[in-house]
Structure formats: C-alpha cells, structure tokens
Amino acid sequence: MNEQADGVIHILKEKGLRVTPQRFAVYAYLRSRSDHPTAEQIQSALNQNAPTSSQATIYSALQALRKVGLVREVLLEEGVCRYDANVEPHHHFRCQSCGAITDLPWQFFQQVDLSQLPPGLRGEAYEVTVRGWCDRCQPTHSQAK
C-alpha cells in the first residue's frame, strides 16, 4: 500500500502537479475504484472519517488531474459527471436497472473499423457503450425499468 502511495506521488510529480494531500487522496481514490464515482461520491468517501477536502477542492483537483491526462470524465447519464482514473481505451456497460457501471476491456469490441466513416469525417477514437442488466439485476421474471 505504501509502494502504491509512492507510485501515485511519483506520477503526480512527473506530470508537474504539486503533490497535496487532497490531490493525492482524490487520485488514489479514483485509482482504487472502477465504478467511476461522481465528484460528490469522491468527496463523501474522502471525508468519511475526517473532513479532508472541500468540494471546491475536489473539483479543482479533478480538473488538474484531467488537464494532465490522469483522469477523464465519463458521461453516461444525465446531469452527472463521473470520473475515471483508467485513461486507457475501454468500453462501458451500464445497468439500466441499478445504474451500475462496469468497464469492458478494450478487446471486447476492437473490431470497429474507423475507415468506414462517411466521407469528410476522420475518426480518431471510439468507444462502445452497452446498456443492459448487471448480474444483480437480471430481469428474470420481474422486469426492471
């Protein structure tokens, strides 16, 4: 766990970011999760035991991390911006019952061919978003919304 912490510190420095406790906490937390928490979720997670970061700080830390490419935002539902420390290309699965989000490895859908785009469009990257039901929300008998 300490090695991991050192790693995070090193990464932040490498990107030219000052290492503050708040930034460290936000980034370490994001790296520890794969469910793309919202800003609010990050804040309440970090402040669970003791108040460590104000909400303005969370947002500014997220922006700083985004600016250097350590974090990206994920938009899958209205009105909520989620954050993801996994900046490698990957796809998303969203359970339409409980809203849970699962990362899908890149190789699941890597067969998309960007050279087939309509004339004039040059594609650089793509991402697949799948809607469905997660393991806990199987619509076996009772259909979920």
Next chain:
Amino acid sequence: MNEQADGVIHILKEKGLRVTPQRFAVYAYLRSRSDHPTAEQIQSALNQNAPTSSQATIYSALQALRKVGLVREVLLEEGVCRYDANVEPHHHFRCQSCGAITDLPWQFFQQVDLSQLPPGLRGEAYEVTVRGWCDRCQPTHSQAK
C-alpha cells in the same frame, strides 16, 4: 409540409399526448434537425419570430416526448443535454474541434457481438461514439485542441 404536420399531430395523438402548439413545435423542430439541439437551442429557434414557448414548457414537452419514446437524450459533452427525435438505433460522431455532432448509420458498426460480455452481464443494446474531425475541421496542418 402540411402532410408532415398532420403526421406529427397523428403521432402525438397516437402516443396519448395532448396536441398543444408548443409540443407540436418542439417535436416538429426536433424531427427537422439531425444535430441534436439542446433545450436552449430549441427554445430560441422556436421563439425566433414570436415568443411561443417558455423554457419550462420546452422542458416539460421534452419530458413528455421522452416518456412516450418519441425523443431521446444524447450525452456527448459535459453539462449539456441534447435531444434527438431519431429514436432508431444509430451511432454518433463528434468533432473534437467544433463539437459538431453527426449521426452515423447503424450499419456502420453493427458487427458488435453482445454475447461476448463478461459473465453476469446481459447486454441489450449498444452504441458507438466516435471522436474525430469533421470535414470543416480537418487537422491538415494546424492541430485543433
């Protein structure tokens, strides 16, 4: 144009929606466009000549249309919710320079196989989002953000 109007009225009625001038205008406008306007863009377009709809009405019309499946929302950038009267499955292209959004026909990427999902996940639908440059923003020499 009048036949189209009749068609729109008929569709609204069929879905059990009262046909009001505002609802008609919102839906007809959305059907006339393929660039997924925001609520604000819809409002200013409709009020271009004469004030016809308040912003609360636009939102409630959009919700009513969404509820009956005539309109869906499209989330491709932060903080903006776009609306789309094309509820047939299709993909999206977003120019990362000017932000323009283009629909991509379904058949461009229909080769995705949802049976390959990780165990426990049951996929129902998917959508591909492509980032790149549109015809007016080709990064020939000067790179865009």
Next chain:
DNA sequence: CTTTGTGCAAACGATTTGCAGGATG
C-alpha cells in the same frame, strides 16, 4: 520566498417545481 493550491461562500447555468389561469379532448 515565490508559486500554486485550499477553503469558504457566493455566483452560475441548466433543469425542475408550485401554483394559478387557460386550452384540449
């Protein structure tokens, strides 16, 4: 010590809500 980040509270923009009057079926 200089630069950059933090915390607070107020500002902001998009969306929602409550309620009285008005239009639809």
Next chain:
DNA sequence: CATCCTGCAAATCGTTTGCACAAAG
C-alpha cells in the same frame, strides 16, 4: 367540463469562481 398543459418565478442541483490564507518546491 374535467383534465392536463402553459407560463411565470422561485427553488434546486451540480459545478465554478473570487479572494484571503496556507502549503509545496
């Protein structure tokens, strides 16, 4: 005519900003 919709303004929610103080390099 009963029901549902509109318009207005106020409320709400997530995010951003301004500024004084504090911490990082």
